[in-house]
Amino acid sequence: MTSPLSGAARGGRLPPDEPGKSLRVTGSVTIRSLRLLELFTPAAPRLTLSDLARKSGYPLSTVHRLAGDLIEWGALERDSSGRFTVGLKLWEIASLAPRGTMLRELAMPVMEDLSQITRENVQLGVCEGTEVVFVERIAGQKAVPVHTRVGGRFPLTASGIGLALLAYMPADVQEAVLAAPIEKFTERTITDPSVLRRVLAEIRRSEVAISDRQVTMDAVSVAAPIFERPGTAIAAVSLVVSAEGASPSTLVPLVRAAARTISRAVRPRPPL
Amino acid sequence: MTSPLSGAARGGRLPPDEPGKSLRVTGSVTIRSLRLLELFTPAAPRLTLSDLARKSGYPLSTVHRLAGDLIEWGALERDSSGRFTVGLKLWEIASLAPRGTMLRELAMPVMEDLSQITRENVQLGVCEGTEVVFVERIAGQKAVPVHTRVGGRFPLTASGIGLALLAYMPADVQEAVLAAPIEKFTERTITDPSVLRRVLAEIRRSEVAISDRQVTMDAVSVAAPIFERPGTAIAAVSLVVSAEGASPSTLVPLVRAAARTISRAVRPRPPL
Missing domain, CATH: 1.10.10.10 (Winged helix-like DNA-binding domain superfamily/Winged helix DNA-binding domain)
Known part of the structure; x- marks a missing residue:
């Protein structure tokens, strides 16, 4: 069986070089x-x-x-x-990267449906190393502004997509992320590792991650993992809506249904 | 003045190697x-x-x-x-390629408007060497099927986007394209260089290219060039609609307006 999307579960990427820091002169x-x-x-x-x-x-x-x-x-x-x-x-x-454009092509019809039904922001991300990389974003026309860039990175610990991905990472990677300093974006960003551990357990139980004003004080995101196999999340999809009047309970079934539809599209097909 | 998108007007790319053909062993x-x-x-x-x-x-x-x-x-x-x-x-x-994702990000809001207004296929392409490379595509929900792939290539001589780009290429490149064998996709594909030369002159006059069943017998595309500077087309945007009942005259103003809006977005900004 082959999957259109199976790829490195964890990128071997080094952290980006700091501005002004010289590159290593070793290597081929x-x-x-x-x-x-x-x-x-x-x-x-x-x-x-x-x-x-x-x-x-x-x-x-x-x-x-x-x-x-x-x-x-x-x-x-x-x-x-x-x-x-x-x-x-x-x-x-x-554009042939399975976890980039190929994933995006499979997910796009479902993301466009979500966008047209809700008129909110729809995002798709994968995990690379210990960060989210955003693979696609459809901005909602009257939705809360988001600052995501396609190809851009963000910590795993704050956004809905990041938390949905982190919840399904191998325990050693999770612990490494929780042991490192956790960036605080707002007063509601969870930075206590023991609280985050409970949040991740709850995400695994419910298959949905809610980031309530943890990235900016005006936005709530609802994200669900995309599974290549049971327990193996290769990506996550989210809706990002205004915190004012947000009703995550209405959005959860929509986002979970979208994630399941995309999961079916990316899953290995049994030979005929 | 700097433009967010100025790039190589012509790619230096060699034609793709034939299947089974070995790579050259020269080079660093x-x-x-x-x-x-x-x-x-x-x-x-x-x-x-x-x-x-x-x-x-x-x-x-x-x-x-x-x-x-x-x-x-x-x-x-x-x-x-x-x-x-x-x-x-x-x-x-x-994703930092100015003529790839960066162009796409600037064009996407306009393309989404075109998609929502018409419910048809919207495409964006650039020229690389003597071919079109498709940079974005939004499929219309009930629109005629198109077989474009983001990152995929197509000859300049048949599609609306290809003709819109070819019309503004330097004369020597145009002549090289017209001198090479021209692929025939349908009975309506124009393969006579002298006819194509007249078509390209008309495109330069009207700033719009119409490919009427020249790629498939069920589709018409209407494309307009995106200008970085007057006369310098760096990309083109198109609507691809069903040939049955197609009314290019209705679509032309919409596509031209979209191309102009995108042109303004990609144009160099004078220093403040």
């Missing part, structure tokens, strides 16, 4: 080239050769050679002002 | 590694080590080493059955 030539790609961020999607040299800590001549390879293959492009950007060819190949 | 180590990524296709998004060796023509030991680097960095992942897939980390970085 390939890895050193690929590390240049990590220097592009939502805040800095266009970089000059000297930006690349400064941010990487590599000598200018090395950056020139590595970036030349990346341009030649198409992983980077140059814009009209000569700055480097991530290339369309990389984007095309990346 | 980085390029040889990156070429392994090109072996993943929509039809074959999961490959074993021996698939990679067979398709690349590289020795198994070389593939093992290069794939190891790609796994270590996160460009590839392994699924539950041990096969290689494109990794989420590549997808995350690729």
Whole structure:
């Protein structure tokens, strides 16, 4: 049996480099080239050769050679002002990532239904390392503003999607997340590991995660896990609504039904 | 002035390798590694080590080493059955491609409006080399089926989006496209270069491209170019509707208005 979406349950990714921190100079030539790609961020999607040299800590001549390879293959492009950007060819190949665009394509019809029925924000996310990566987002037309970016990251411990994913992660990963400092976004963000442990147990029982003003004081999110196999959550889908007048109990069945429909779409099909 | 989207007007990409054709063994180590990524296709998004060796023509030991680097960095992942897939980390970085996800994010609100107003298929594409790459697609709920895939390619000469893009390409690229064999999809596909030349001139005059049953006999598409600067089309947006009862004259103003709104969003902003 093959699943259209089975992928690494945990990413082996290192935390993003801090701004200004030099890249490690160890690793193969390939890895050193690929590390240049990590220097592009939502805040800095266009970089000059000297930006690349400064941010990487590599000598200018090395950056020139590595970036030349990346341009030649198409992983980077140059814009009209000569700055480097991530290339369309990389984007095309990346559209084959099972946990990215392929998951999004399977989930999109269900997400569009949720969006049209509720007119609220609909989000889809997966876990990479110890963070959520948002794979899709449909903004509700009159809904509470959300600051999610497709391809953006967020801690597992605060949002509905993050909690829904965390609840089903292996115990050692869960404990590592709970042992690390937990970022506080609002006065309602849960940062006590023992309280979070109880919340995660409740999510496993109910198969739904509710983040009530734990990310911003104006929003509530209701999320449900998408299971590739029983107990194995590979993604989660959520509705994010205004905290004012929010009625999670109305939204829970909708979100759970959507998650189940997407789960069926991503599940391995038995051979005919 | 900086534009959020200015990018390579023409991709430097080579045509995709034919199935079974070995990769060139020239090029730097980085390029040889990156070429392994090109072996993943929509039809074959999961490959074993021996698939990679067979398709690349590289020795198994070389593939093992290069794939190891790609796994270590996160460009590839392994699924539950041990096969290689494109990794989420590549997808995350690729989401910063100005002509991919960034364009899509700017265009999406307008595309959603078009979708809700018409209930038809809405598409967004850019030109890479001598082909269209589809960057986004919203399927209409009761609309004619379209077989576009986000990240998929299509010739410039048949679809509305392709014609809208081709009309604004540099003359030498246009002539190269018209000189090459032109694929015939239906009895109505235009394959005569002199007829196509007249069609492209008309598109430049009207700023709209209509592909009437030129891709499939059941569909008409109406597309309009998205201009970064006057005369420089960086993308195109289209509605694809059923050929039966289609009224392009009703759709033209809607699509042109949508393209203009997206053009304003992608245009360089003068410094304040």
